[in-house]
Amino acid sequence: MLLSGAIVGFVASIAGFASAAPHPAIKRQVTQLRPQYDFIVAGGGTSGLTVANRLSEAFPQKTVLVVEYGDVEYAPGIFDPPLATWGGVGASASYFVVQSLPVPDAKNASAFVLAGKVVGGSSAINGMFFDRPSQYDMDAWSTVASSGLGSIHHRWDWNSMFPFFKKSVTFTAPPPAVAAQRGYTWDASVYGGSTPIYSSFPPFLWGDHNVVRNTWTDLGIPTLQECAGGKKDGKCWIPLSQHPVTARRSHAGLGHYLNATRPNYDLIVKHQVIRVVYPSGIESRPPLVEVRSLVDNTVFNITATAEVIVSAGVFHTPAILQRSGIGKASVLGAAGIPVVLDLPGVGSNFQDHSGSGISWNYSAPGNFTPLPSSMSNPAFLADATAGFDEIPARGPYTLAGSNSAIFVPLANITADYQTIVSRIKSIIDDGSAASYLPADYRSDSTMIAGYMQQLATIAKLLNDSRVPSLESTFATGTSVRAVNLHPMSRGTVRLNLADPLGVPTVSYGTGSNPIDFDVYLAHSRYLRRMLNTTTLQSFGAVEVNPGASVQTDAALIDYIQRTMTLSFMHPCCTAAMMPKNKGGVIGPNLKVHGAAGLRVVDMSILPFLPSSHLSALAYAVGEKAADIIIRDW
Ligand SMILES: Cc1cc2nc3c(=O)[nH]c(=O)nc-3n(C[C@H](O)[C@H](O)[C@H](O)COP(=O)(O)OP(=O)(O)OC[C@H]3O[C@@H](n4cnc5c(N)ncnc54)[C@H](O)[C@@H]3O)c2cc1C
Ligand SMILES: *[C@@H]1O[C@H](CO)[C@@H](O)[C@H](O)[C@H]1NC(C)=O
Ligand SMILES: *[C@@H]1O[C@H](CO)[C@@H](O)[C@H](O)[C@H]1NC(C)=O
Ligand SMILES: *[C@@H]1O[C@H](CO)[C@@H](O)[C@H](O)[C@H]1NC(C)=O
Ligand SMILES: *[C@@H]1O[C@H](CO)[C@@H](O)[C@H](O)[C@H]1NC(C)=O
Numbered sequence: 001m002l003l004s005g006a007i008v009g010f011v012a013s014i015a016g017f018a019s020a021a022p023h024p025a026i027k028r029q030v031t032q033l034r035p036q037y038d039f040i041v042a043g044g045g046t047s048g049l050t051v052a053n054r055l056s057e058a059f060p061q062k063t064v065l066v067v068e069y070g071d072v073e074y075a076p077g078i079f080d081p082p083l084a085t086w087g088g089v090g091a092s093a094s095y096f097v098v099q100s101l102p103v104p105d106a107k108n109a110s111a112f113v114l115a116g117k118v119v120g121g122s123s124a125i126n127g128m129f130f131d132r133p134s135q136y137d138m139d140a141w142s143t144v145a146s147s148g149l150g151s152i153h154h155r156w157d158w159n160s161m162f163p164f165f166k167k168s169v170t171f172t173a174p175p176p177a178v179a180a181q182r183g184y185t186w187d188a189s190v191y192g193g194s195t196p197i198y199s200s201f202p203p204f205l206w207g208d209h210n211v212v213r214n215t216w217t218d219l220g221i222p223t224l225q226e227c228a229g230g231k232k233d234g235k236c237w238i239p240l241s242q243h244p245v246t247a248r249r250s251h252a253g254l255g256h257y258l259n260a261t262r263p264n265y266d267l268i269v270k271h272q273v274i275r276v277v278y279p280s281g282i283e284s285r286p287p288l289v290e291v292r293s294l295v296d297n298t299v300f301n302i303t304a305t306a307e308v309i310v311s312a313g314v315f316h317t318p319a320i321l322q323r324s325g326i327g328k329a330s331v332l333g334a335a336g337i338p339v340v341l342d343l344p345g346v347g348s349n350f351q352d353h354s355g356s357g358i359s360w361n362y363s364a365p366g367n368f369t370p371l372p373s374s375m376s377n378p379a380f381l382a383d384a385t386a387g388f389d390e391i392p393a394r395g396p397y398t399l400a401g402s403n404s405a406i407f408v409p410l411a412n413i414t415a416d417y418q419t420i421v422s423r424i425k426s427i428i429d430d431g432s433a434a435s436y437l438p439a440d441y442r443s444d445s446t447m448i449a450g451y452m453q454q455l456a457t458i459a460k461l462l463n464d465s466r467v468p469s470l471e472s473t474f475a476t477g478t479s480v481r482a483v484n485l486h487p488m489s490r491g492t493v494r495l496n497l498a499d500p501l502g503v504p505t506v507s508y509g510t511g512s513n514p515i516d517f518d519v520y521l522a523h524s525r526y527l528r529r530m531l532n533t534t535t536l537q538s539f540g541a542v543e544v545n546p547g548a549s550v551q552t553d554a555a556l557i558d559y560i561q562r563t564m565t566l567s568f569m570h571p572c573c574t575a576a577m578m579p580k581n582k583g584g585v586i587g588p589n590l591k592v593h594g595a596a597g598l599r600v601v602d603m604s605i606l607p608f609l610p611s612s613h614l615s616a617l618a619y620a621v622g623e624k625a626a627d628i629i630i631r632d633w
C-alpha cells in the first residue's frame with residue numbers, strides 16, 4: 001500500500017537529487033582522468049569501494065581509479081523512507097533489475113532480483129539488515145577455498161576474517177533508554193572498528209513486534225545476546241547499517257568514497273567497464289581496461305600499471321570476465337568471443353537464498369499499535385515524517401525492514417535431519433549429484449569435482465547442530481518466511497547474446513537438486529508449528545496459508561513451488577574461490593587463475609552461501625582483500 005502523500009514527497013525528492021550540483025569529488029569524463037592508474041577497480045560497490053579506499057590510503061604514491069556504471073547523486077534505495085517496508089519499488093535509476101529465466105521447479109516463475117547501480121552499489125539500496133555469517137560458514141569456506149597450505153594471510157576461516165569484520169564497521173550501542181524499552185542486547189566486544197560505515201539499532205519497533213519474538217521463544221529457540229560473534233543458532237537482534245543518530249542509511253558510497261576523498265583516489269561515474277584486455281597475452285601485465293561512456297558512448301582504454309580489481313557484483317563481474325574472453329569456452333563460443341582463458345567456473349555455480357512462508361489471521365487480536373496501517377492516519381504520518389528529521393531521529397522511518405531474526409539448525413527443525421544428510425551423501429557417492437547441475441556445465445569434470453566438494457561440506461553443515469539451516473525475520477504483520485540458508489541447487493549467469501553489454505541472462509536453478517525440497521518441506525512444517533504456540537493461540541491465530549487443506553508432502557511441495565520467494569536478494573558465487581581443478585575462478589589470494597594482475601573482489605567469490613545476508617560480509621571481504629593486495633605491493 002503506497003500512500004499518495006509519500007509518492008508526492010518521493011517524486012519531489014528525486015527531482016531534487018537530479019537538479020543537485022555535480023559533486024566536486026566525482027569525475028564524469030575521460031578528460032578528467034590520468035592517462036594511467038596503478039589500480040583500476042571495476043565497479044564502485046560494497047566491496048570495490050572498500051578496497052579502493054584502503055589502497056589509496058595505504059599507498060599515497062600510487063593512484064586508484066574506480067569506474068562506476070551508476071551515478072552518485074543519492075537516490076533512495078527501495079527500503080529508504082518514504083518508501084520503506086510498506087512501499088513499492090521506485091528509484092529505478094539506482095539499480096539494475098534482473099528477471100531470471102523461468103524456474104522449472106517453481107512452476108516456471110521468474111526470480112526478481114535487484115543489484116545496486118549507484119556509487120555504493122547494493123549497500124546503497126539494500127534492506128540494511130547487518131548480520132554476519134557463522135564461524136562454521138567461514139571455516140567451511142576456507143576448507144574448500146584452497147587445496148593446500150597457503151600463506152597465513154590468504155586464509156578465509158573465521159579467525160582470519162573476524163578482525164576484518166570488526167574493522168569494517170563502527171557499531172554504536174543504543175541509548176540506555178532505547179535499549180531498555182526495546183530489550184535490545186548486543187556484545188560490544190565483537191565490534192570496535194572506527195571505519196565510517198555505521199551500524200546501530202533503530203529506536204522504533206512496530207506494536208506487534210514481540211508477538212512473533214515470543215512465539216519463537218515458545219518454540220524453544222534460545223535467545224542469544226549477540227549473533228555477530230560467530231555463533232548464531234538462536235534468536236537475536238540484528239543491527240542495521242544506519243547512522244546511530246540520524247538513522248540515515250550508511251553505505252559504501254559515503255563511508256568509502258565521499259567521506260574518504262584523496263588526491264590519488266579518482267572515481268568516474270556513468271561509465272561501464274566493457275572488458276579487461278591483455279595486449280601481450282593474459283600472463284603479461286599491465287592489463288588495460290576498456291571503458292564505455294554511458295553519456296556519449298565513446299570507448300577508451302586505460303592502463304592499470306599494477307592491477308585490475310573486478311568488483312562489479314555477482315551478475316556483472318562474470319559478464320566483464322566473459323566479455324574479456326575469460327570463461328567457459330562453449331559459452332564464449334556461443335557469444336562469438338575468442339577464448340583467452342578457459343575457466344568454466346565463470347558465471348557458473350550461481351546461488352541465492354530462497355524459501356516460502358506461512359500466514360495467519362487473528363480472531364482475538366491484541367492492541368498492536370502502531371502498525372504500518374497507522375501510516376494512513378494523517379496525524380501519525382505527519383509525526384513519522386517530522387520524527388525522521390529530528391536529532392536524534394525517531395519513529396517508523398528509522399526502521400527500514402526488520403531487525404530481529406531466528407537462525408535454526410536442521411537438527412532442531414526435523415527429527416529426520418540425518419536422513420536428509422544421508423541423501424546428500426548418497427548422491428555424492430553414486431555420482432548422481434552431477435545430473436542436477438545446470439545443463440551447460442554438468443559434464444565438466446572440474447565443475448563436478450567442485451560441486452561434490454561443496455555438497456560434502458554442506459552435508460557436514462546440515463548435520464552440525466550448531467549451524468543454522470533456516471533463517472526467519474520479523475518486523476510486523478501476520479506472515480513469516482523461511483530462508484533456506486544452504487541451498488544445494490545451482491544456476492548460471494551468462495552474457496545476454498542479444499545484448500552483450502546489458503544485464504546478463506540469469507538462470508536460477510532453484511529446486512533443481514531435489515534435496516532442497518526436503519529442506520523446504522522441513523522448514524515449512526517447522527514454521528507451521530508457530531500456530532500451535534501459547535502466544536499465537538492467545539490471539540486466536542488461525543493459519544491462512546498454506547491453509548488447513550494443505551497437509552500431505554505433495555500438497556505442501558506444490559504450495560512451496562507456487563509461492564516461494566526465489567530471491568531474498570543474496571545472489572553469489574559466480575567467480576568462486578576454489579582451485580582450478582575444482583572449477584574455481586580465483587585462488588585464496590583473489591587472483592584469477594592463469595591471469596596476470598587480475599583479481600575479483602565482491603560477492604562473486606563465495607564458493608557457497610553462508611548463514612547470513614551478504615553486506616557485512618562484502619565489506620569484510622573488501623577489507624581482507626585490501627590487506628592481501630597491500631602486502632603484495
Ligand atoms: C534489494 C536488495 C536488498 C538487500 N538486502 C540486504 C540486507 O538487508 N542485508 C544485507 O546484508 N544484504 C542485503 N543485500 C545484499 C547485499 O547488499 C549485497 O550482497 C552486497 O552489497 C553486494 O556487494 P558487491 O560488492 O558484491 O556488489 P555491489 O555492491 O552490488 O557493487 C557492484 C557495483 O558494480 C557496478 N557495476 C556493475 N557493472 C559494472 C560495469 N560493467 N562497469 C562499472 N561498474 C559496474 C554496479 O553499479 C555496482 O555499483 C541486498 C541486496 C539487494 C539488491
Ligand atoms: C514450464 O515450461 C516448460 C517449457 O515451456 C513446460 O514444458 C512445462 O510444462 C511448464 N511447467 C509448468 C508447471 O507450467
Ligand atoms: C536446538 O535444540 C537443542 C537441543 O534441544 C537446544 O539446546 C538448542 O537451544 C536448540 N536451538 C535452537 C536454535 O532451537
Ligand atoms: C560524508 O559525505 C556526505 C555526503 O557528501 C556529507 O554530507 C557528510 O558531511 C560527509 N561527512 C564527513 C564526516 O565527511
Ligand atoms: C584497447 O586495447 C586493445 C588492445 O590493444 C585494442 O584491441 C582495442 O581496440 C582498444 N580499444 C580502444 C577503444 O582503443
Ligand SMILES: *[C@@H]1O[C@H](CO)[C@@H](O)[C@H](O)[C@H]1NC(C)=O
Pocket residue numbers: 361362363542543544
Ligand atoms: C482467518 O482465516 C481463516 C482461514 O482462511 C478463515 O476461515 C477465517 O474466517 C479467518 N478469520 C478472520 C477473523 O479473518
Ligand SMILES: *[C@@H]1O[C@H](CO)[C@@H](O)[C@H](O)[C@H]1NC(C)=O
Pocket residue numbers: 418419421422463
Ligand atoms: C552426523 O554427525 C554425527 C556426529 O555428530 C555422526 O555420528 C553421523 O554419522 C552423521 N550423520 C550422517 C548422515 O553423516
Ligand SMILES: *[C@@H]1O[C@H](CO)[C@@H](O)[C@H](O)[C@H]1NC(C)=O
Pocket residue numbers: 525528529532
Ligand atoms: C497443532 O496441535 C494440534 C493439536 O495438538 C495437532 O493436531 C497438530 O498436528 C499441531 N500442528 C502442528 C503444525 O504442529
